[in-house]
Each structure stands twice: as C-alpha cells, then as structure tokens.
Amino acid sequence: MKIKVLGAAAGGGSPQWNCRCPNCISLRNGAPGIEPRTQSSVAVSSDGDDWYLLNVSPDIRQQIQDCSELTPPGNEPRGTGIAGCVLTDAEIDHTTGLLLLRENANFRIYSTPLVRRWLNDYFPIEPIVSAFVPREWEELSLGEPTALVSGKGKASTLRVTAFDLDTHPPLFAKAHTGSAEGSVVGLIVEDTATGGKMVYAPGVEAITPALRQAVEGAQLFFMDGTLWSNEEMITLGLSQRTGLDMGHIAVSGNDGSLQWLAGLDIPERIYLHINNTNPILDTRSDEFRAVRETGVRVATDGDAFDI
C-alpha cells in the first residue's frame, strides 16, 4: 500500500490566515526549522494509479498540484488519479474540498450515516456536487470492512473499516439531537493483496479500548497531533477552548498520546492534524526533539510511505 501525506496540519493550516502565534510568525518570516503545512488529508493506493483520499481538505487544489500522482493521467482531456474519498467526520476542514472536485469526474464518497446526515442537514455538499456530476455516497457501518471501488467501478484490493472515536459534532451541527455514534471515526485501511494495514485517526479524544484494538498489527499509524498541551490555545490568548473541548487529546503529559505511542510496537507512528500553535512543528524545539526521541514522526506535506 502506497501512502502520501497531502496535508499534515489541523484546520486552518500553518500558517493560519489570521494567526500571529510564534509558529505562524516564523513561517511568514521564512525562519529555518519550520515548514508550511496544508490542512490534513492522506492519499492511499494499492496500485499507484487509483488513489483514495482520507478526508478532502479545502487545500485540495494546491495539494493536487503538489502531488503528481493525483493529476490527470493518460491521454483523456479530463481525468484524475482520485478514485474515491473517505470521510472521518463532517468538519469543514475535512469535507470542503469535495466542493472543489465537483467537475467532470465521478467517484464514490464514503462516510458514516451520521456524517452524511449532518452534511445534508447543515452543509449540503452531496446535492451541490451532484448538480455537476452524480455522486454515489456509500455509508460505512462501524466495525465492518468496506471494499474501496473506483468511480469507474474498478475494484481495489483496499478495504476500509471505520471505528468510533469521539462524539463531537461540528460546531455548525451543534443543535443536533439523537445518537452521536459515528460523529468522529478512525479508519483502518487494509490491503488484502499484501496484508498491509494502516490506521488514520486525526480526531482522538481519548485512548479508548477501540483505538488500542484498531492499531494492533498496523505497520503505520497516523495519530491526532493537534496540540502539545490541553491549554495551549488559552495560554497563547487565541481561544477559550481546551484541546479536549475541541475533541483532541494532547500530545504531552501523563494522559497524553506520546507516552502511549512510545510504547507501541508499530514501525511508523506519525503525528498528523497538527495545529499551527503546536511547538512540535518547529524542529528546533524541545518538544519536537522529545517526540523524535520516542521514534515517533511529525508529518510534513509530501511524506510518502510504502507498507
């Protein structure tokens, strides 16, 4: 399975358009040790031709330009390397890119029933893009593998299994009622041809038994790396919300994710969905070094893996 990081940043990217935190200032000044990152998305492929996006960020146009595998292949006047899109939640920074892929190419979109319903109720991507090209939307049942099939009906050897992670609705859907099952999921992607297994979890509120089970036997694990500390945004004077208020466990601390990741027997453990404020983005920081000392990576745009 081939894996490409299209974007490694949390919502807003880094730099974020309206932010003057130390990382954003460094990025605008071209300081050494820190690279710009677009909003989080990963592409996976079994054959190197048909690519499935895990979330579709608002930066998808720039991400396609920077990833030759996704540009139009062959000799047809219009085309794409994108064979399908899988959503982990209904957040704007994970779904808006679908609007930008509206022209002249068919592919299937996969999400939980709840994510589809929230989008249709509050942010109706499905009818908007279907006014351009009809889209099939396949619902993922938690814990059940679903085969990924291209827009042209070509089966891949990839299958995706969603597992429940979190019950955070997007801010725009906060008036919702009913079950929150499937609000925020992680994705297990397996290649039945090779036995490759990766896990994608950009929104993790707690290290739950379901998450521990999902990563067993994985060769690669993308983990939510939003904030270094739970109060980071408040300390910097940028927000009144903690990481947990936003549905994101901190990297550091006894309850943080790094301590857990450090002990996991997974060859590639990688922080992704990293907020612009997180000091691990700066390779000169103590926090970056602390992460690297455990063998965990900090994702950058363009990182490529083959498992």
Place this chain on the structure above:
Amino acid sequence: MKIKVLGAAAGGGSPQWNCRCPNCISLRNGAPGIEPRTQSSVAVSSDGDDWYLLNVSPDIRQQIQDCSELTPPGNEPRGTGIAGCVLTDAEIDHTTGLLLLRENANFRIYSTPLVRRWLNDYFPIEPIVSAFVPREWEELSLGEPTALVSGKGKASTLRVTAFDLDTHPPLFAKAHTGSAEGSVVGLIVEDTATGGKMVYAPGVEAITPALRQAVEGAQLFFMDGTLWSNEEMITLGLSQRTGLDMGHIAVSGNDGSLQWLAGLDIPERIYLHINNTNPILDTRSDEFRAVRETGVRVATDGDAFDI
C-alpha cells in the same frame, strides 16, 4: 484606491485539477510564458490597512499567504487585513472562501438579496460561519451606493454599487423560481475621498446599456475574460457547454468583448476570471498579442494598481 489581484483565473484555477488542456499541460511542465493563477478575487482598500474582497475564492488561504497586506497586522494574537467581503453572485468559486475565514474575526458580507437567498437555500454559508463568529450580512440594492464599513465598525471612504449583469443561477440553484434580478451583478467601487472609480465584472453575458453606463468615467475596469471563443470548451472536448451557456461573453469575434474594450477611454482595462483553456493565458500566443495590441491587460495573480 489601492487594488490587488488575488486571483485572476475562472473557476477551477489554472491549472485546473482534472484538466489536460494545452495550458494546463504547459503549467504542469513549467513551460515558459504561462503562469499559474488562482481563482478570481480582487482586494480593494482606501487606506492600505482595511481591505475589502470582491468575491472570496476557495484559494483564499493561499492568496492571503501571497499578499502580506491581508496577513494579521499589529500585535494582536489574531487579526486580519480583511475588513469585509462583497459578492457578485452565489457561485462556488466566488463564495466558498467565506467558509475558510470562519475563525475569530468579524467582518460584514455584502450581496444582493437573491444571492443571499440562494446561498441560504442551497449552500448555507451564513449559518455555518455564524456558528463560529456572528456575521452581519448587508443586502445591496441595485443601483444604490452602499458605504463599506469594517468589521470593527470603522467607516471607509469606499462605496460599492451593484448593477445587474446576468440572470444565470448557479448550477446548484437551477431549480429556483421567481425573479432572477440580482443573480449576477457587476460592482462599481468608488473612493469618495479621491474620486477613484473602478468596475469589477467577472460574469458578463452581453455588453448591455447598464454595463456601458457603469464603466463611464472609470479609471480601471476588470472585465470577464473567461473564454477566447464561445465554443472553446466544446472544441477542446472538455464540455458540451458554450461560453454563453455558462453566462460568459467571448473575448474574440465581432460580438466579443475585445472589440468593445479596444474603443473604451479607460486607462486600465483588464481581463480577469480567465478560464484555464483560454489561449490569452500564454504570452507566446497570437491571442495574447492581439489583446495587448489594444492596450488591454491580461491579469496575473499579484497585479497591483493605485487609482
């Protein structure tokens, strides 16, 4: 009045993600004579501090990074040079950027009542962004000047007047009923302090008396430059739709816009909203030379003017 071109391309930008037309191939190959362009938007300011966007493209994050005037000014932890946004229509490539400006900054949005209604009915940007930060939305009456006021309530010396151009609803709103007045407007922007006058018209179906009247006395005019010829997309095998089907008059021909522009007594006449297929994007083309010989410009991202 200071004017900056944030993006000069039509919807999709150039290159467009899924397109293999000659221009898109040249751009991916880094050929000389043609530059990448993001999706159309222009920023205007009377004082150089508070900037008003005319349309907000999906590429706004990249456009802000490339335009230092729009990055956070002063010393506040979060801020922006964007004081307000004015919409000419409800198209995805002119409005989606509003979703990306949802965090932590208040500013007013201006549109016709019909554009606001279509967005609320089909693409509910207003409630989505208001879940993050409340937004004031001011409706523009056709032919009546509206003063532009910043999100902090600071008056500018700019006033904007919308005039009717076209009756094309966006594809996602094609089921609409009722009057089409205000579907697609042009904008006259005047600086009452200096007498500066510019006109912004990215969607022009025909050279109407209203358009002729609007540009009288203007020092600068951004004109719809979508296609060179009406059948361009069909000839290239990319679409079944003519330019007029999409609401855009061609540049060339006896009924085209270039012949009209050539005779206008306006110091700066500039094509903008240029489709990736249009040969005027390539400075080595005969079509580019034909435009330049009339004194008309072909906009590129980053172009700046002061009138």
